[in-house]
């Protein structure tokens with residue numbers, strides 16, 4: 001196992017073009033040994049490229065990859081001690097489940113008794129113990145994917161297990177149980193797990209650390225709490241959370257005050273008087289319903305109140321802007337006008353879409 005360091009990495013798939021497009025823009029990033037990470041971002045943002053650079057399937061156009069102090073940039077995948085699980089299962093159909101799981105250990109000449117112990121242990125974790133003597137090709141798609149996953153898990157010597165949307169072919173209930181299993185495995189064996197997904201719920205429930213990417217760049221790396229409370233960019237505010245963060249164009253009226261149209265709001269951020277292209281962002285979870293006006297309150301027209309069982313979602317409008325507030329379901333919401341408060345401590349201010 002090892003800390004993985006990406007040092008000034010950048011990658012383009014068209015190195016000979018005059019103006020190459022970079023699938024990964026220059027970045028440095030390190031992955032702690034034993035960490036549980038999610039790599040999250042929309043399709044095409046560079047997640048698979050980054051994973052393949054770590055595993056050695058792609059050689060970066062710029063920069064170096066280190067496992068601890070050892071540079072591995074030009075080392076082939078087989079020599080890197082990385083297990084990679086892809087979106088679709090990669091298994092040997094004519095082999096039995098046992099043989100498939102044992103394969104990575106056989107290749108590395110582990111003793112038979114150690115192979116058997118490890119294969120049975122992993123088969124149990126993945127609920128494959130009753131299928132060990134079945135041929136893999138007769139199994140369902142999700143069982144096949146479990147085998148792929150299992151082949152990563154049998155190896156205790158791996159520096160990391162990289163999973164590229166591994167649960168796409170697996171049904172939601174099993175997906176949930178498997179994510180929990182992966183967490184247990186990470187706790188027990190302290191194997192670094194890096195899990196690629198474009199599903200924020202999957203990322204938030206799985207990982208201690210989430211790396212959010214957009215258009216070839218890492219836009220934020222942090223805990224689920226960091227991403228929720230202090231999104232570093234409006235993209236993260238919008239991409240993470242359900243509903244997305246409320247975002248409004250605004251202007252600075254003084255150092256700790258902004259205006260949206262004619263309405264002023266106090267904020268905790270120190271804003272420079274010449275700050276330009278400002279936005280106010282606030283999570284719907286932090287907006288409260290009030291019975292009378294106070295600082296940072298506004299009157300809005302109720303458009304819709306949806307009851308989601310454990311909370312209510314109010315959609316309202318003020319100055320032709322939409323505002324969404326997530327409140328306790330017991331709360332009675334007026335049907336026409338509602339007073340909403342945007343607490344100053346939860347107002348995030350963005351300049352050119354970056355948090356200030």
Ligand SMILES: Nc1ncnc2c1ncn2[C@@H]1O[C@H](COP(=O)(O)OP(=O)(O)OP(=O)(O)O)[C@@H](O)[C@H]1O
Nearest residue numbers: 013014023041042043044045046047048049050198
């Ligand atoms: N082999 C390749 N040759 C040329 N361009 C590629 C290749 N692989 C990826 N790209 C381009 O690089 C960019 C990043 O792709 P990548 O597959 O890393 O994104 P991703 O985040 O994994 O997307 P998805 O969620 O759809 O899997 C995209 O614009 C993609 O079209």
Ligand SMILES: [Mg+2]
Nearest residue numbers: 047048049164
């Ligand atoms: Mg991908």
